[in-house]
Amino acid sequence: MINIYEDINKLEATFRKTDEFQNLKNAVETVRADEEAKVLFTNFRDVQLKMQDKQNAGEEITEEEYVFLQKTAQLAQQNPKIIGMLEAEMALSAVIQEINRIITQPIQAMYDGL
Amino acid sequence: MINIYEDINKLEATFRKTDEFQNLKNAVETVRADEEAKVLFTNFRDVQLKMQDKQNAGEEITEEEYVFLQKTAQLAQQNPKIIGMLEAEMALSAVIQEINRIITQPIQAMYDGL
Ligand SMILES: [Ca+2]
Numbered sequence: 001m002i003n004i005y006e007d008i009n010k011l012e013a014t015f016r017k018t019d020e021f022q023n024l025k026n027a028v029e030t031v032r033a034d035e036e037a038k039v040l041f042t043n044f045r046d047v048q049l050k051m052q053d054k055q056n057a058g059e060e061i062t063e064e065e066y067v068f069l070q071k072t073a074q075l076a077q078q079n080p081k082i083i084g085m086l087e088a089e090m091a092l093s094a095v096i097q098e099i100n101r102i103i104t105q106p107i108q109a110m111y112d113g114l
Numbered sequence: 115m116i117n118i119y120e121d122i123n124k125l126e127a128t129f130r131k132t133d134e135f136q137n138l139k140n141a142v143e144t145v146r147a148d149e150e151a152k153v154l155f156t157n158f159r160d161v162q163l164k165m166q167d168k169q170n171a172g173e174e175i176t177e178e179e180y181v182f183l184q185k186t187a188q189l190a191q192q193n194p195k196i197i198g199m200l201e202a203e204m205a206l207s208a209v210i211q212e213i214n215r216i217i218t219q220p221i222q223a224m225y226d227g228l
Pocket residue numbers: 034036037
């Protein structure tokens with residue numbers, strides 16, 4: 001039985017040291033420290049989660065609710081500190097995608113010619 | 115600049131040595147070596163990809179096409195060798211999910227209390 005956890009934990013420690021990870025950490029702290037940015041972000045996130053819960057419960061989302069969601073999203077995405085955080089999220093997401101690409105590559109190869 | 119690739123490659127090498135990876139590799143070879151299982155699998159996969167292409171192109175999938183897809187899926191999923199491959203795929207998928215869970219855990223923690 002191979003112990004894969006040693007290698008996962010080592011990668012995770014290095015992942016936390018990347019510029020992309022540290023940049024997101026700083027960007028989130030910048031939002032957290034600014035009351036306006038923090039409220040805009042948490043409002044948008046809470047409205048979004050509430051809509052998702054309704055959808056998962058099979059409840060209908062009204063036109064009014066959808067317009068409100070769009071408005072809170074627009075307001076949040078106009079805040080420079082939130083923009084910085086979203087950009088940092090995308091950059092870190094690219095690192096995670098790269099990790100997944102390399103790990104799953106040998107799986108694709110199994111199916112070659114099938 | 116951190117070199118994360120060294121750790122990703124080391125994890126990928128260990129990943130390829132897990133029972134779950136080797137089991138899937140064997141299960142795919144078992145399907146490949148059996149003409150009946152191979153045809154049932156590739157038929158289903160090709161019909162599924164064709165439907166996805168149509169959906170992505172915004173084309174309508176007819177009731178007839180949908181029934182055909184369901185039938186090819188059912189036929190494939192009754193074959194013991196394909197069942198073995200699908201089970202091996204799920205087991206390996208659980209390992210990948212575990213890797214992702216550990217890597218992304220410190221990201222969730224950044225947003226705590228926000
Ligand atoms: Ca401000």
